[in-house]
Amino acid sequence: TQLLEQSPQFLSIQEGENLTVYCNSSSVFSSLQWYRQEPGEGPVLLVTVVTGGEVKKLKRLTFQFGDARKDSSLHITAAQPGDTGLYLCAGAGGTSYGKLTFGQGTILTVHP
Amino acid sequence: KAGVTQTPRYLIKTRGQQVTLSCSPISGHRSVSWYQQTPGQGLQFLFEYFSETQRNKGNFPGRFSGRQFSNSRSEMNVSTLELGDSALYLCASSRTSGGYNEQFFGPGTRLTVL
Numbered sequence: 001t002q003l004l005e006q007s008p009q010f011l012s013i014q015e016g017e018n019l020t021v022y023c024n025s026s027s028v029f030s031s032l033q034w035y036r037q038e039p040g041e042g043p044v045l046l047v048t049v050v051t052g053g054e055v056k057k058l059k060r061l062t063f064q065f066g067d068a069r070k071d072s073s074l075h076i077t078a079a080q081p082g083d084t085g086l087y088l089c090a091g092a093g094g095t096s097y098g099k100l101t102f103g104q105g106t107i108l109t110v111h112p
Numbered sequence: 113k114a115g116v117t118q119t120p121r122y123l124i125k126t127r128g129q130q131v132t133l134s135c136s137p138i139s140g141h142r143s144v145s146w147y148q149q150t151p152g153q154g155l156q157f158l159f160e161y162f163s164e165t166q167r168n169k170g171n172f173p174g175r176f177s178g179r180q181f182s183n184s185r186s187e188m189n190v191s192t193l194e195l196g197d198s199a200l201y202l203c204a205s206s207r208t209s210g211g212y213n214e215q216f217f218g219p220g221t222r223l224t225v226l
Contacts, residue, residue, distance in 0.1 A: 030213070031213060031214070033214065033215070035217070040200075040220075040222065041219050041220065042116075042118075042202050042204075042217035042218050042219045042220045043155075043202070043217045044217070045214065045215070045216055045217075048214045088155070090155075090215075092213035096168060097143075097160055097162065097167040097168040098143050098144075098145040098159075098160025098161075098162065098167055098168050098206065098213065099145065099157045099160060099168050099170070100145070100147075100155075100157065100204075100213065100215055101157075102147075102154055102155040102156075103154075104154050105154060
């Protein structure tokens with residue numbers, strides 16, 4: 001069974017601070033996706049990383065996939081109140097058709 | 113390009129009833145996956161359909177079933193509802209179902225069982 005451990009579970013910071021969310025597993029994933037979810041809505045895809053060691057940037061967000069494709073991180077620079085939400089990492093296995101394994105999520109609150 | 117749509121957005125049912133939820137994937141996407149999201153368990157995979165065939169199934173009882181039509185639209189059915197079935201049900205579509213598996217989610221159906 002593939003598991004993804006996401007940390008921290010909760011993060012409360014002031015506007016302008018930096019933060020990092022981690023996603024770790026003992027399993028290898030074919031790809032890893034990061035989503036952001038607002039209350040009562042579906043998760044919105046932020047990025048997909050596929051290659052070990054890959055780094056992708058999306059404005060103030062930096063995503064990294066571990067060399068062994070077992071872990072990933074999301075770093076936000078100079079957080080803003082609009083970044084508030086639930087961040088989820090999800091891994092796709094090579095032969096597990098259509099199934100994403102999700103981390104428990106990180107609830108981020110950015111205070112003005 | 114229109115996103116994934118789900119209907120209805122909200123449902124209230126009583127124990128013992130059954131319910132059918134509908135999902136229309138992004139045009140051109142042939143894979144539809146269903147997930148249950150609850151505060152305690154997070155997002156858990158229910159099943160996946162690709163070209164009208166169930167390719168993968170999660171760890172849920174047989175009361176949870178689904179199907180996919182030739183136009184890739186999908187439905188899931190829950191029979192004999194229990195209080196614990198109250199959750200946000202999400203469907204996601206993908207162009208393929210293999211390893212890359214980039215999934216796009218709909219807004220969800222909030223099911224409340226009384």
